Amino acid sequence: MTRSMTAFANCSDEQDWGTCVWEIRSVNHRYLDIQIKLPEELRSIENNIRNRFASHVKRGKLECVLRCKPSQNQQTEICVNEDYASAIIRACTSISKTLHQPSEMNAIEVLKWPGVVEASQVDFTQLARGALNLFDSALESLCETRQSEGVRLQQMLEERLLAMRQIVKGERQRRPQIVQQTRDKLIKKLEALNASYDKDRFEQEMVYLAQKMDVDEELDRLESHFTEIEDIFKRDEPVGRRLDFIMQEFNREANTLGAKSTDIETTQASVELKVLVEQMREQVQNIE
Known part of the structure; x- marks a missing residue:
């Protein structure tokens, strides 16, 4: 999840x-x-x-x-240090007796004296x-x-994963056609040059070229990563880092597919895969 x-x-x-x-x-x-x-x-x-x-x-x-x-x-409770206030009153009364015209003392003045009113203990x-x-x-x-946001992100990833599956499926079905197209193209070029060639050597070169064009391994790894992501979605643990690693693997396989491309359709498929991987990677950054 x-x-x-x-x-x-x-x-x-x-x-x-x-x-x-x-x-x-x-x-x-x-x-x-x-x-x-x-x-x-x-x-x-x-x-x-x-x-x-x-x-x-x-x-x-x-x-x-x-x-x-x-x-x-709790805030409005007032705590008065009555002992201290009484001592102040007694001291003022004693001093007033020695004064010629003492002033009257009121309660507000006593309360203003530092230490008479104590802060309430909340x-x-x-x-x-x-x-x-x-x-x-x-x-x-x-x-x-x-x-809930994770569920929405998973749905977005599954949609792009389905699109990638379709691309990989299409590329796998096109592989025999691509090899045949490459063979026909080379034969036409040789015929246009009116050049004679060794058919055995030509077949050997075609085998070598077909090996260079072979992307079955990359397509197999992509499908393996598809299955792994589906398994990850079922886990009840943080999966963000593992998904981020798989995004790197996706991008590596898409780059290899583009590097081995000999036709425009395969190149476009590689670009589309990389676009989908980048969209998924941006969403994976937000997954725990």
Whole structure:
């Protein structure tokens, strides 16, 4: 089963503990490259996220971003250091007794004093747990997108594979005709020159020329690669690298077919094969 390396997933959730939004982008890459951006308060879940990625994705460059906001109930709680505030009030009262015209002290001034109001301690435990649960949903959505895109890529590859099969089949059927055409062409040239020739030697040269023109081995290898690709499509594992290697083999055989060509039809067949191989190779780059 083929899976694409290109996908996107976005999941958000709002609960009593706060709001979380996950965004995951996946593009093609030779290896597995994971980039994670988390709030500093939730850095503790990074290794957990990497492990979950590794268990579901084998290749691709992944960019993962988490945006979180704790609930207002936690953020608006005010913690006052009452002991410290009482000490300040006592000190101000004592000093006021020594002043001729002391000014009145109010609660706002006491709260403004550094250290009286302490930052509220937000409990990020529930937020981290909720973020991980939401991440599982985002990862599932990403994998579903990669799989559906992989199915579409496989269909495109199968269409081009069928076209290549037709070309190879046509070339195999034409081989006897090509040898006969080459033989007739040489005989006509000799007759046009009114030159006498040794028929035995001519047959020997025809055998040598037929060997140079023989592409049965290349056509056999192409058909072998067709069968291998069909087998690869059935595997439940990453197959992108293996397909990329077969694309190189396809291109090599198509080049050899063109190099041995002695007629325009074979040359055109070689070009058509290379065009199809290039189209397939571009799609294979996106397969995991």
